[in-house]
Amino acid sequence: MKTLYVNVRYLIVPVMTVITISGLYFGGIYAWIGVFLFGLNTIIDTLTKDIHLRADFDSEGNSYGIKAFQYSVMYLMLPTFILLQIFLAYNLYQFVSLEAITAIELIGATLSCGLWAGLGIIYGHELSHNKKEGFKVSRAIMALSGAAHFTYAHVYNHHLDLAHEDDPATAPRGRNVYAHAWLSHVGQSKFSYELESKKLKKLGKYFFSIDNKWLLGYLYSLPSIILFVWAGGIIGIFALLLVWVISNFLLEALNFMGHYGLIREHGKPVEHRHSWDNDNLFTSWFFIEIGRQCDHHVRGETYFWELDDVKGPNYGIGYFSLFILTLIPSLFRKFVQKHLDHWDEHYATEAEKNIINDLYPTLAGNEVASS
Amino acid sequence: MIFSAFKKKKNFRAQISPSEQEITINKGETLLSGALRSGLAWPHKCQVGSCGTCRCKIIDGTIRPEIDFNYVLDPADVASGFILACQSTLKTDIRVSVNLNQ
Numbered sequence: 042m043k044t045l046y047v048n049v050r051y052l053i054v055p056v057m058t059v060i061t062i063s064g065l066y067f068g069g070i071y072a073w074i075g076v077f078l079f080g081l082n083t084i085i086d087t088l089t090k091d092i093h094l095r096a097d098f099d100s101e102g103n104s105y106g107i108k109a110f111q112y113s114v115m116y117l118m119l120p121t122f123i124l125l126q127i128f129l130a131y132n133l134y135q136f137v138s139l140e141a142i143t144a145i146e147l148i149g150a151t152l153s154c155g156l157w158a159g160l161g162i163i164y165g166h167e168l169s170h171n172k173k174e175g176f177k178v179s180r181a182i183m184a185l186s187g188a189a190h191f192t193y194a195h196v197y198n199h200h201l202d203l204a205h206e207d208d209p210a211t212a213p214r215g216r217n218v219y220a221h222a223w224l225s226h227v228g229q230s231k232f233s234y235e236l237e238s239k240k241l242k243k244l245g246k247y248f249f250s251i252d253n254k255w256l257l258g259y260l261y262s263l264p265s266i267i268l269f270v271w272a273g274g275i276i277g278i279f280a281l282l283l284v285w286v287i288s289n290f291l292l293e294a295l296n297f298m299g300h301y302g303l304i305r306e307h308g309k310p311v312e313h314r315h316s317w318d319n320d321n322l323f324t325s326w327f328f329i330e331i332g333r334q335c336d337h338h339v340r341g342e343t344y345f346w347e348l349d350d351v352k353g354p355n356y357g358i359g360y361f362s363l364f365i366l367t368l369i370p371s372l373f374r375k376f377v378q379k380h381l382d383h384w385d386e387h388y389a390t391e392a393e394k395n396i397i398n399d400l401y402p403t404l405a406g407n408e409v410a411s412s
Numbered sequence: 413m414i415f416s417a418f419k420k421k422k423n424f425r426a427q428i429s430p431s432e433q434e435i436t437i438n439k440g441e442t443l444l445s446g447a448l449r450s451g452l453a454w455p456h457k458c459q460v461g462s463c464g465t466c467r468c469k470i471i472d473g474t475i476r477p478e479i480d481f482n483y484v485l486d487p488a489d490v491a492s493g494f495i496l497a498c499q500s501t502l503k504t505d506i507r508v509s510v511n512l513n514q
């Protein structure tokens with residue numbers, strides 16, 4: 042029974058994605074169901090903000106998670122997200138060629154698709170840490186959002202340079218989520234481009250080569266572009282762009298929340314204190330434990346169902362609730378300042394305090410006392 | 413009994429040089445995970461194949477690389493047998509050289 046509970050609880054996104062696809066199929070008001078579910082999740086997440094659970098292990102320390110089941114689900118999410126795009130294309134075709142649906146329905150379908158394609162990044166992220174075929178599925182899922190570069194940048198840049206200035210995915214203090222979304226996306230793509238350039242040069246191969254994973258990643262997005270141009274022409278391009286903007290914004294918002302303002306000394310190992318945890322019940326189950334960032338960044342290839350609360354820095358609320366706060370930068374800064382003050386006082390090393398004072402001499406509240 | 417010859421081997425042995433320790437690596441387990449599980453102070457940092465801290469040299473035996481080592485190691489080093497322990501599962505028993513006192 043415990044095994045069933047531990048494994049089934051991570052099916053919220055798969056189930057809701059299928060419901061969103063059904064909404065796109067039935068059309069009308071149902072085209073908005075993906076947006077409605079996103080709002081509903083925000084409410085549930087906020088209501089469950091104080092419920093925090095530990096990972097589940099039996100008396101011998103073995104996890105109840107079933108790898109074959111969880112991997113099957115994650116792999117199945119690739120065709121599921123492809124279906125999501127196909128059904129949006131179907132809506133586009135109905136709008137442009139048949140004039141069978143209204144603009145409001147098309148907007149609802151596009152927003153629904155964008156939001157749930159964006160939530161697909163949790164599988165792209167998890168599989169990026171599990172090599173061979175999992176890595177390829179991760180690339181394919183991310184390519185549906187035009188972000189196949191993420192898989193390489195996440196492993197070779199983010200996990201190595203976390204909380205350094207040279208990690209585009211770590212947001213420095215004072216930056217807002219809108220600026221971060223753009224800077225992090227472009228920064229990670231640039232990193233992936235340079236990574237491939239260096240690798241190809243070392244191997245004596247041309248930049249335009251089938252071994253160039255950066256280029257290949259963008260080519261993987263071509264089927265989506267062709268589908269949307271075919272289904273909706275210029276409107277199709279705008280719809281796909283909107284889907285990609287929304288999904289990439291959600292991806293970068295997760296990066297933004299996961300490490301905002303944290304500092305690590307160059308050359309020092311990544312420790313629990315270099316990430317923020319968001320691990321209330323709903324966030325943990327919905328985002329397949331991606332909110333257990335503190336443990337994840339120290340044990341990068343640990344399966345998500347084995348990640349645990351390591352008593353690292355914790356926002357105390359879930360991703361949905363925090364995401365809403367990030368959308369209003371002044372509100373987010375006010376919320377996060379007390380957490381940063383606590384981090385500076387209780388987690389930062391002397392060297393990290395010095396870096397903070399060097400980096401942020403003018404930011405209010407950042408006069409960090411060295412003992 | 414006769415069919416036991418067809419059974420797939422589950423675990424492999426890794427002999428560590430120059431410390432001459434021997435550890436067991438489970439099927440599907442990375443060399444680094446097995447080494448850490450056995451209590452060896454194998455140098456490591458990121459555990460996701462990006463920092464190169466767990467690099468070591470295969471003297472004998474075969475491994476299965478989980479990622480392309482050329483992103484982190486020099487191709488000449490890869491050709492001469494250097495691997496990343498955190499991204500290597502074993503295909504045979506191996507003998508590997510690593511400095512455990514880093």
